Amino acid sequence: MTILKVNNSFYEKFQYNVNSAIKDLQKEFGQQFSTSQSVREQHTSTTTVHKPELPDGVVFAYNKNDVQKTVRICHEHGCPIIPFGVGSSLEGHLNANFGGVSIDMNNLNNIIEVHPEDSTVTVQPGVTREQLNTYLRDTGLFFPIDPGANASIGGMTSTRASGTNAVRYGTMKDNVISLEVVMANGEIIKTASRARKSSAGYDLTRLLVGSEGTLGIITEITLKLYGIPEEIGAGRCTFSSVKDATDAVIMTIQAGIPVARIELLDIAQVKAVNNYSKLNLPEAPLLLLEFHGSKSSVKEQSELFNEISKDFGGNNFEWSSSVEERNKLWKARHDVYYAVKASRPEAEYIATDVCVPISRLSECIMETIEDMEKNNLYGPIVGHVGDGNFHVQLMIDPKIQKEVDVANDFLERLAHRAINMDGTCTGEHGVGQGKKQYLLDELGPAVDFMKLIKQELDPKGIMNPGKIL
């Protein structure tokens, strides 16, 4: 059963021609090209309620020449092409709505060069976040963006990913310095130099970051790195309401405390985690925090936060800089996804990621919880509360049509609630297949200019069709 509605009208004007491209790809790539059912099934969206739509074939690329050859063949014939990393996208980005080929980027997994003095690294797109940080460990540097999954850097770049420590380190938009990209006509461009800042022409780097594979295929990424903090402290604190918790967060940020992570779990989420992980956290809105810095700075940050939290009725603030204590404390956060899945095993998990100005966050969360209660929906909430971004993890039984209908209406209300509070329908997952109407509702005429750019840079519409527009 289709749970989420998808509108592909923008792409219907393009004429696709898959079969002749497949023949040329077979000729060109031999064993590197597969049309087997199992390979195709592995190269589609599986971590979303959007139903899998299989590509007609899969190219296994090993270098940028493979990527360029694939794009040239697909461009010649007018064949859709969908870049594939580890497949952890939550918005149907990997589905072949119009058929075509998936290009598997996992073998482009070299770390090309680290420049410790410049705090930069250049990687191929198939490098994963964990692979990168393991590699970097001896340099004393790390790459902070952590969207949860062990995603590929290429995928994270394409969705403008962020995650738990964006509040301190920013998102992919802030941490990509330069890209090498194979454009839709097969031309390879470098979008910027390796300088930390630049006013050299239009910011093609940022245009490509978050373009969800619809403008080109990324073959190299230069990233900013950060020194591994001397000290990491972690803490937690409960509040009697979501409003008190978010007010404490607002005050913390205004006070200039450079908190590295500040995550909110609502009561439903705390209950789910308690059940799943055999914890006994108090059943109240919970903040989890992490502080990075020198020993004295982490101590100062923790103490300042403690003072602030007391003003908002925060209870039982505990913090520790021991790794063991920290891991224990963050277990609740890491288990969120599994805890929610386990709490209703017959249901499908629907990810959402609205983001609002932080002053509107408690109002947005409370209205959303009321909305779920009124409609008998179950969706624990976890939030990157320092950014105003939160996830309702809606659990829906796809066999119950009424529940599916109620859920679709709820999702629309959620997106519009965020938009009406001057927020966005997507803080970090991307538009993908399911949020195109919400993007229009959010930005209206700006979307026409996105379409102009798409049409000019990819006139045959071959780059990951069916997404964003």
Add this chain to the structure above:
Amino acid sequence: MTILKVNNSFYEKFQYNVNSAIKDLQKEFGQQFSTSQSVREQHTSTTTVHKPELPDGVVFAYNKNDVQKTVRICHEHGCPIIPFGVGSSLEGHLNANFGGVSIDMNNLNNIIEVHPEDSTVTVQPGVTREQLNTYLRDTGLFFPIDPGANASIGGMTSTRASGTNAVRYGTMKDNVISLEVVMANGEIIKTASRARKSSAGYDLTRLLVGSEGTLGIITEITLKLYGIPEEIGAGRCTFSSVKDATDAVIMTIQAGIPVARIELLDIAQVKAVNNYSKLNLPEAPLLLLEFHGSKSSVKEQSELFNEISKDFGGNNFEWSSSVEERNKLWKARHDVYYAVKASRPEAEYIATDVCVPISRLSECIMETIEDMEKNNLYGPIVGHVGDGNFHVQLMIDPKIQKEVDVANDFLERLAHRAINMDGTCTGEHGVGQGKKQYLLDELGPAVDFMKLIKQELDPKGIMNPGKIL
């Protein structure tokens, strides 16, 4: 005499028709439109060696409707339109290379709304940096980007400006949340919501930031704000070589010291400032620093920097948190422009702004100083050394043709030196009229895609022609 070469071939395909537009603008705007010589002379590039090229008329806009009407008339007739803020651009952005009209944005100077809880402000483009910070003082927040001049926020956005404290707070690219823009066809778009992060479609905000007025006219800007630091400490330190100074900077940044400003003055610059401001700074490469944070954090940062500087032979490190001492210390930096001008009154001042990965900075500066010595050129250097960005302030007598020729060759070598070190020809001033060839040398085929975007979004080429491309 023309000092810098300008190539306008990209724009030659457009057919401009100024006179009929002028008639319609006169009819529409009456007293708000002027063709007087003195007004036209005030609305052109005067802070650059590019010779002034006057617009045919000037519209004084008071609101976005005025902007939209102007753009619609210019779009209809095919008339160039050049947005004008305070006129502090250094790259000839305000010149009317193809005639047309200047649109004066200074009366769009309202601060529309401050959201202290969200640390955001929305302003009109004519608001200046100092006006904004004066207005914000009571909120405990400030806007950090400081390009030196009291520039308009619209101009700073359009050139992707940065300045002394980008090392901590980033550039305009990092601090613009959303824009309202009148596009070349007269349509008004909002590029993003007010959420702190978003994955909602192509990043039109970043495409417009740094587009130098060539894609649309900005009518509203939403910015990130920061808490005014509890404590500000400032310090200075001399080194026996530029390399030692930059090595100390690299180590400071790697150690995670969140330095707010770190500026380098070379020996020629120190001498010029000593003469002009009657100081007696030691004639050696000088670092000026500023630390922001809590009292204890500023003390810790200063002490850590002191330790690091000693490892690189730093001398006489002094720091203070008194406002008076700080102002005295920064006087040397603030006087740089006037000191250089006064040191050779008969000469013209040519601004440059290459930016390289910081690991290459001392090499780039030293080769540049040697180059000037070999060619009898005089150009004191000041640098935003934490970003790898430095300014050679070349002083050239335009009456001496040989000097002009030597200078032009030097500027080309400087740009290519930076590009060959994986840096950029422009870190913060923009491409404007004079760096188009260097942009091509730096990014090659990527510039073709910039041209496609320009042609698609502004098919008649009316938006600030002659710049960037």
